[in-house]
Amino acid sequence: MKSLVEIVRKNKPSSKPRRYPYYTEVYPQYFDPIRMDEMVILEIGVAMGGSLRAYRDYFSNSKIYGIDSDPATEFSEERIEVFIGHQSDTDFLDSVLEDIGDPDIIIDDGSHRWVDQFRTLIHLFQHAKRLYSVEDLQKDKFKLLPKISDFVAQAEATHLHPKSVMFIKEQTCEYLLPEGLDL
Numbered sequence: 001m002k003s004l005v006e007i008v009r010k011n012k013p014s015s016k017p018r019r020y021p022y023y024t025e026v027y028p029q030y031f032d033p034i035r036m037d038e039m040v041i042l043e044i045g046v047a048m049g050g051s052l053r054a055y056r057d058y059f060s061n062s063k064i065y066g067i068d069s070d071p072a073t074e075f076s077e078e079r080i081e082v083f084i085g086h087q088s089d090t091d092f093l094d095s096v097l098e099d100i101g102d103p104d105i106i107i108d109d110g111s112h113r114w115v116d117q118f119r120t121l122i123h124l125f126q127h128a129k130r131l132y133s134v135e136d137l138q139k140d141k142f143k144l145l146p147k148i149s150d151f152v153a154q155a156e157a158t159h160l161h162p163k164s165v166m167f168i169k170e171q172t173c174e175y176l177l178p179e180g181l182d183l
């Protein structure tokens with residue numbers, strides 16, 4: 001069975017090698033044990049579709065959905081479908097959820113603007129059944145993390161939270177997870 005890094009390399013051949021490690025290093029320890037499960041995975045940020053195809057090939061029994069504001073990114077393939085809309089548009093997000101149900105895993109690799117990341121998080125967080133991940137936090141100049149921490153603390157108090165939340169900074173591979181995570 002191919003590893004996530006091998007699958008990403010195949011599906012994103014134009015990426016520079018140094019682009020691979022940050023999430024391909026972090027995710028496998030959590031995703032490998034559940035990669036054969038039947039899941040719904042939603043990624044915000046489609047671009048050329050490389051990561052959606054990588055997740056389709058890696059999670060062999062899951063459906064992979066993408067959200068992107070750029071109509072040029074729209075495509076559908078076996079177990080992949082893309083919805084076009086803005087990640088901060090909560091009506092749009094609701095319409096996507098109506099179609100696909102609550103995702104097991106939500107990954108935000110969209111605009112990387114902290115305002116968008118935060119709006120999307122507060123709207124979608126409670127719908128992530130297993131994991132909510134926000135990638136590329138190195139670009140937010142640390143505006144998002146304190147807000148997220150507050151939000152997650154509140155959500156935990158009201159039990160409106162997925163099993164876990166993960167925030168990845170690319171260069172350092174830093175991320176936050178509760179101890180003893182078992183997705």
Ligand SMILES: C[S@@+](CC[C@H](N)C(=O)[O-])C[C@H]1O[C@@H](n2cnc3c(N)ncnc32)[C@H](O)[C@@H]1O
Nearest residue numbers: 045046047050051068069070086087109110111
């Ligand atoms: C980093 S790229 C996604 C790369 C993709 N996940 C991959 O690894 O192959 C970011 C994408 O987010 C989209 N995007 C930018 N702002 C957005 C917004 N406000 N709502 C939804 N998508 C947005 C862009 O059009 C772009 O395709």
